[in-house]
Amino acid sequence: MSCGRYPAKAVVGEFVPVSATSYREGHHALGVNVVWRGPDGESEPFTRMRPGEPGLDQWHGLIRPDRVGRWTFTVEAFEDPYRTWRDAVVKKIGAGQGLEDLANDLADGAEVLDLALKIVAHEDEERVRAAAVALRDDQQSLFARVSPALDLEELLWSNPVRQQVTTTRSYAVWVDRKRALYSAWYEFFPRSEGAEIGPESTPIKHGTFRTAAQRIPAVAAMGFDVLYLPPIHPIGKINRKGRNNTLAARPVDVGSPWAIGSDEGGHDAIHPELGTLADFRYFLQVAKDNGLEVALDLALQAAPDHPWVKSHPEFFTTKADGTIAYAENPPKKYQDIYPLNWDNDYRALRDEVYRVVRHWIDNGVKIFRVDNPHTKALNFWQWLIAKIKETDPDVLFLAEAFTRPAMMNGLGKIGFTQSYTYFTWRTTAWEMREYMGQLIASLDWMRPNFWPNTPDILHETLQHGGPPMFKIRSVLASMLTPSWGMYSGYELFEHVARAGAEEYVDNEKFELKPRDWAAAERSGRSLAPYITRLNKVRAENPALHWLRNLRFHEVDNGALLVFSKRDLETGNTVLVVVSFDSSNVQWGNVTLNMPELGMDWHERFTVIDQITGTTYEWGQHNAVRIDPYVEPAHIFVLQQRN
Incomplete structure (x- = not known):
């Protein structure tokens, strides 16, 4: 447990749950509220917390920040004399006690209302004053005297008289812009867009920012809002890797963009064949004009001929024989990359x-x-991210960390905005349901971003599952989490792996890979229309913009997963039934948790499938049939009831 050491995470407009355990001695009514302050230290109206299950002394409330920055909150517990008085009077009247028995209670209640007069808004003062007068009027019946005061329950819940107040320490919440939680990413290599390949795959034309910009409208048309570029810097010439990661590079081989730096510059330079800084700015502007942000890769490593190797040899590890250590992950060797050493001269490197x-x-x-x-x-990351956010709080950082859970959670706690996940390797409905529970439990510090593929990862489910599996994985990625992404070529069903590896053959990391997008569209062999529809469904349904609202429902077939999301503000509700089997028809009997859909158990409702447009009448119990060669998933939007 971090015990509040790191700020929790939220985005603008998100309903953020705050919970506390609070109790006191005796029978006096307890009240609990959240006091929160905005980024400039200004106080916000406090949020009254409501009790949870009886007997557990747990209290729950929601806060909803509306600006980017560092928010703080405290939880206060207090004695609520109005509720203490009201509870006692209701019980005594229910037990048959009359005016004579309640004389002191009526006097006490009037004194509490005198205190309330100092708290309520001006427009409510007369109502409270009249209730106090009624309690003191011994010419009226018991009912007439107490009814006005009992009717103040809602008003004095929102404006409580507070006594014996105790408070917690202050806790922080870092609030990002909404794209930190809700985003759709698309990755492509600019050097492949507009490239031309000669005989025997000999490059004869390298793509540029200008040619790559021509691809941007098509990416935007699919509904993506973040365009991620692998490193755009000069690529090392010493120990350059050839096709498929071979050690012997031909003169025409372009090398890996992650082997950063050469005599042409380092991390602050642009690969000359991509263009100039002006060309990059042009690319950014085209992206902006099409509603896209550009994400850059920040890869802190260097090729053997990176300028740092000469100017800052202390940034690296020198071996006993005087050579600089290259990267290794036995049995893998990366002779074209020098890792940085953070122990030699930390401050200078930082x-x-x-x-x-x-x-x-x-x-x-x-x-x-x-x-x-x-x-x-x-x-270093904790320092860097905090330093950047001091001046640019809208900057976001996605952690590409497929590593141990504790480390991934730690990166989130120290400031990373989002994280890659184990989504790719969760290939059954049971695994996915369990994993989503883990992610939701850690959402206060780690936001997931689901990717069905990356240049490094081509899972065997995509290698062998056929086009239905490509649909299945894109439905899961885009519907389960608010942020998802895919690497270019996914929409073309690219699925051939290098022998014995979980990555693409003829990997684009090491060569130019131009694709004939127009031919794929003409032939109908493209997943782009399906991806476009998924992103459109996401955009049109605010329920899909959040993760805390994910709820699972029961189905009697282990190949199927049923889940829903409901937006608290609009009531918009999306219900998804998806198969994990890309080869066989699957039947299932679905049992819905109706209150999670905002309905009573007996109600019937209408759903519209967002992929096929088909309308169904559903209730708590429903039978489903999923044919992966027709559609491997139902994405239902529940119709609002009149």
């Missing part, structure tokens, strides 16, 4: 990386996808 990040922010970048952050110093 300041240099800050300069690089600052450079790209100053040139219009507000999102960074951070490569392998778990292999760098965590205190």
